[in-house]
Amino acid sequence: MRRLLCLLAAAAIAGSAYAQAPDPWAGDGGVTPFYRWTGATPAGPGRMLRTEAIPAGQSLAGAGRAERILYSSTDWLDAKTMVTVSGAVFFPKGTPPAGGWPLIAWAHGTTGVADVCAPSFMPRSERDQQYLSAWLAAGYAIVATDYAGLGTPGPHPYLQSRSEGLAVLDSARAALKAYPGLLANKVVTMGQSQGSGAAIAAAWLAPTYAPDLRIKGTVATGLVAHTNNTRGAPQEPVPSLYTDRDAGGNAAYEILYFLGTVRSIDPKGIRAEDYISPAGRPLLEKAQTTCMGGLRTFAREIALPVEKLYSQAIAALEARADGLSDFPDVDIKTPVFVGTGLADSDAQAVSQYNFVSAMCAAGTTVEWRYYPGATHMSAVMRSRADSPAFVEKVLSDRTVTNLCPSLVPPGPLQEPEG
Numbered sequence: 001m002r003r004l005l006c007l008l009a010a011a012a013i014a015g016s017a018y019a020q021a022p023d024p025w026a027g028d029g030g031v032t033p034f035y036r037w038t039g040a041t042p043a044g045p046g047r048m049l050r051t052e053a054i055p056a057g058q059s060l061a062g063a064g065r066a067e068r069i070l071y072s073s074t075d076w077l078d079a080k081t082m083v084t085v086s087g088a089v090f091f092p093k094g095t096p097p098a099g100g101w102p103l104i105a106w107a108h109g110t111t112g113v114a115d116v117c118a119p120s121f122m123p124r125s126e127r128d129q130q131y132l133s134a135w136l137a138a139g140y141a142i143v144a145t146d147y148a149g150l151g152t153p154g155p156h157p158y159l160q161s162r163s164e165g166l167a168v169l170d171s172a173r174a175a176l177k178a179y180p181g182l183l184a185n186k187v188v189t190m191g192q193s194q195g196s197g198a199a200i201a202a203a204w205l206a207p208t209y210a211p212d213l214r215i216k217g218t219v220a221t222g223l224v225a226h227t228n229n230t231r232g233a234p235q236e237p238v239p240s241l242y243t244d245r246d247a248g249g250n251a252a253y254e255i256l257y258f259l260g261t262v263r264s265i266d267p268k269g270i271r272a273e274d275y276i277s278p279a280g281r282p283l284l285e286k287a288q289t290t291c292m293g294g295l296r297t298f299a300r301e302i303a304l305p306v307e308k309l310y311s312q313a314i315a316a317l318e319a320r321a322d323g324l325s326d327f328p329d330v331d332i333k334t335p336v337f338v339g340t341g342l343a344d345s346d347a348q349a350v351s352q353y354n355f356v357s358a359m360c361a362a363g364t365t366v367e368w369r370y371y372p373g374a375t376h377m378s379a380v381m382r383s384r385a386d387s388p389a390f391v392e393k394v395l396s397d398r399t400v401t402n403l404c405p406s407l408v409p410p411g412p413l414q415e416p417e418g
C-alpha cells in the first residue's frame with residue numbers, strides 16, 4: 001500500500017448563498033468563523049474572499065506582514081464546483097522591489113485531517129519557522145495554502161495530488177490579484193513531504209489550469225509522489241512502508257490515508273463506520289480533533305497494528321484512490337529541484353529516486369541532490385545548501401543544469417546524523 005474585509009466587489013461574486021456542509025468524519029470545526037464562507041458562491045477559482053491579520057503566535061518571525069486568507073478553488077472531482085480554501089500570506093520586511101516580490105507558493109507537509117490542523121490556524125513548527133523565514137529574508141514573499149478541507153469544511157483529500165495542486169495554484173492567483181504592486185507574477189512552487197507532491201502537481205497542472213501564472217520552477221524535499229507512467233525509467237524495489245523506524249506510529253498515517261486519500265473520493269458513499277474496526281475506533285475519533293504529532297503519540301500508546309485497523313478489506317477502495325492520486329504523467333515543463341535525505345525512513349529515499357527517474361525519462365529538467373544522514377525532517381534545511389541558487393536561476397531565466405544523466409539509486413537506508 002502506498003500511503004504514504006472581504007476583498008471582492010459585489011460584482012465579482014455571483015450565485016446563491018454558499019455553504020460547504022460539515023462532514024461527520026472530516027474533523028470539521030474547532031476553528032474561528034473566518035474559515036467558513038457563507039456569502040455568495042464564488043464565481044470562479046483563484047478569487048480572494050477575505051483576509052485578516054494573523055496573530056503573532058501563528059505568524060513567521062521573519063515576516064514584515066502576515067495575513068490569513070480565504071479564497072476560492074476548483075473542486076478536484078468536479079470542475080464546475082467551487083470550494084473555499086484557507087491559507088496565509090507572508091511578506092518580507094522592508095519595501096518591495098519594483099514590480100513586487102517574487103512569490104513562493106508553499107505546500108506544507110502532513111499535519112492531519114482535522115480543521116484545527118490547518119497551518120494558518122496553529123503555530124508553525126520550529127523547522128518551518130526557520131526554513132520559511134530564511135526565504136523571506138532573501139526577499140521572497142510566501143503564499144501558503146492549507147489545502148482543501150483543512151480549516152474549511154469537508155474532507156481533506158490527503159495526498160490527492162490534483163486537489164493539492166489546484167489549491168496551490170489558486171492560492172497564488174488569489175494573492176497576486178489581492179496584493180497588486182506587492183507581488184510579482186514570478187512564482188516558484190515549493191513543498192515538503194505531502195507538500196512536495198502538491199508543489200510538483202501544481203507545476204504539472206499550471207500550463208492547462210492556470211496559464212496566467214508564470215510558474216518558474218519547483219523545489220521539493222522529502223518527496224512523496226507516485227506514478228505508474230514511468231516510460232521505461234529504471235525503478236528500484238521499495239520496501240514495505242511499515243518497516244520504518246517509527247512502526248508504532250504507522251497506524252496514525254494509515255487513518256489519515258483512509259480518511260483523506262480514500263474517503264475523499266466518495267465522502268457520502270464511503271462510511272468510516274463500515275470499514276474501521278472497533279479496535280480502530282479510538283484512533284478514528286482521535287483524528288477528528290488531533291494533529292499529526294499527537295496522533296502518532298496516541299497510535300504508539302494504543303499499539304494498534306495497521307492490519308487490525310480495518311473491519312473489512314479496502315483493497316478495491318485503495319485501488320480507486322491510488323488511481324486518482326497517482327500522477328498520470330510526469331513531464332513537468334519547468335525545472336524541478338528535489339532534495340532527498342538518505343536517512344529518510346518516512347518517504348523512503350528509494351521511492352523518491354523512482355519518481356525522479358520517471359521525471360527524467362519524461363524529459364523533465366531535474367536538479368536532484370542527496371543529503372547523507374539527513375532524515376525526512378532534516379533534509380528540508382540541508383537542502384538550503386543548494387536550493388537558493390536553483391531558485392535564483394529559474395527566476396532570472398538562467399539555465400538549470402539537468403542532473404538526470406548522473407542519477408543513481410540512493411543505496412541502503414542510512415542512519416541519521418546526530
